[in-house]
Amino acid sequence: MNELRDFYKGKKVIITGHTGFKGAWLSLLLLELGAKVIGYALDPKSDKELFVTARLDQLVNDIRGDVRDLDYLESKLVFHQPEIIFHLAAQPLVIESYIKPRETWESNVMGTVNLLEVLKNLDSIKSIVIITTDKVYKNTENQLGYSENDPLGGHDPYSSSKAAVELAVESWRDSFFINNGRNVGIATARAGNVIGGGDWAENRLIPDYFRAYLANKVFELRNPDSVRPWQHVLDVSYGYALLAKKLYLEPVKFSESYNFANSSSVEYNTRFIIEYLNKKTNVLNYEVRSSYENLKETKTLRLLSEKALNTLGWKNQLPIEDSLDLTFQLYNESSLDSHRIILISQIREYLGRIE
Numbered sequence: 001m002n003e004l005r006d007f008y009k010g011k012k013v014i015i016t017g018h019t020g021f022k023g024a025w026l027s028l029l030l031l032e033l034g035a036k037v038i039g040y041a042l043d044p045k046s047d048k049e050l051f052v053t054a055r056l057d058q059l060v061n062d063i064r065g066d067v068r069d070l071d072y073l074e075s076k077l078v079f080h081q082p083e084i085i086f087h088l089a090a091q092p093l094v095i096e097s098y099i100k101p102r103e104t105w106e107s108n109v110m111g112t113v114n115l116l117e118v119l120k121n122l123d124s125i126k127s128i129v130i131i132t133t134d135k136v137y138k139n140t141e142n143q144l145g146y147s148e149n150d151p152l153g154g155h156d157p158y159s160s161s162k163a164a165v166e167l168a169v170e171s172w173r174d175s176f177f178i179n180n181g182r183n184v185g186i187a188t189a190r191a192g193n194v195i196g197g198g199d200w201a202e203n204r205l206i207p208d209y210f211r212a213y214l215a216n217k218v219f220e221l222r223n224p225d226s227v228r229p230w231q232h233v234l235d236v237s238y239g240y241a242l243l244a245k246k247l248y249l250e251p252v253k254f255s256e257s258y259n260f261a262n263s264s265s266v267e268y269n270t271r272f273i274i275e276y277l278n279k280k281t282n283v284l285n286y287e288v289r290s291s292y293e294n295l296k297e298t299k300t301l302r303l304l305s306e307k308a309l310n311t312l313g314w315k316n317q318l319p320i321e322d323s324l325d326l327t328f329q330l331y332n333e334s335s336l337d338s339h340r341i342i343l344i345s346q347i348r349e350y351l352g353r354i355e
């Protein structure tokens with residue numbers, strides 16, 4: 001971990017999507033590692049967002065902009081001359097993508113293409129991590145788990161947009177970034193089922209649960225038997241940080257795609273998650289609801305992350321129970337003034353596990 005601190009100390013890093021759930025956590029982790037963080041994103045969706053409650057605008061260079069706006073994006077990147085970029089800005093929700101498929105593709109695909117176009121001509125850049133998702137794989141109901149060489153696909157507009165991002169990155173990598181006069185490390189990171197405090201997205205299990213809990217409503221659980229490789233946002237953020245460092249130091253070797261998934265041999269379904277949280281919140285009941293059955297969701301999603309383990313030395317540090325405990329701690333804290341303190345203490349405790 002000291003190596004990671006030495007590496008990030010004073011490095012200029014841009015995070016797109018810093019006003020969102022994962023971007024806020026990643027911003028704080030990189031700040032803790034000593035990086036200078038610049039964020040580029042739309043306004044936070046509400047005052048409940050972690051970015052607002054942890055007052056991240058005081059800690060990062062906070063730029064509000066749209067990745068669909070090529071000229072504005074270019075002007076900001078050229079001005080700041082970052083060495084490392086993490087691209088998280090996206091419309092990240094499957095259900096929203098059925099409602100707004102075109103906008104989803106515009107932000108996710110053309111937003112990424114805009115970024116690649118700017119980075120193509122930016123001399124300062126050395127390392128690029130593009131965040132996609134575990135949903136980029138063609139759904140073959142593969143029971144063994146998807147690995148990086150499996151075919152891309154995506155039934156819904158969100159998943160297919162992220163698969164398209166994978167293709168764009170591969171193309172720009174081979175055409176402009178690697179072995180084309182200069183070597184700039186670029187990789188995609190495929191993670192999913194990320195949990196942690198401060199996520200308020202609609203139609204996600206944990207935010208939906210805490211919305212119901214805080215409003216004293218009975219939680220309606222859809223797909224209670226769905227199995228997912230849940231993982232804490234800190235494990236994923238640490239994986240992204242590690243990948244960016246490897247890309248920076250050895251761009252040719254590491255410029256590929258990586259799954260980041262919980263490799264625990266024990267699997268957990270959504271019912272387990274809710275019953276565990278119920279014990280913490282002292283809520284007794286939940287109702288099973290099936291109104292979303294028409295939207296195709298894989299029953300069991302398994303993602304293999306041997307590659308991240310073997311090539312990056314990354315694996316999850318937090319067991320599911322610890323991940324849920326940390327998550328509960330933040331949602332249960334009614335004093336918003338405490339959010340930044342809790343976040344930083346969770347990050348320090350996490351880094352202590354690795355050190």
Ligand SMILES: NC(=O)c1ccc[n+]([C@@H]2O[C@H](COP(=O)([O-])OP(=O)(O)OC[C@H]3O[C@@H](n4cnc5c(N)ncnc54)[C@H](O)[C@@H]3O)[C@@H](O)[C@H]2O)c1
Pocket residue numbers: 016017018019020021022023040041042043044065066067068087088089090091092107111131132133134191192193194195201
């Ligand atoms: N949360 C998960 O479980 C999960 C799983 C797999 C992949 N991802 C990916 O991780 C990334 C972050 O997801 P999240 O859960 O934090 O989502 P989020 O909705 O909390 O944050 C999205 C961020 O992207 C920004 N953004 C959206 N459209 C933009 C645009 N056109 N221009 C500029 N900024 C824009 C938002 O302002 C926000 O900062 C996304 O790329 C998402 O697809 C998330």
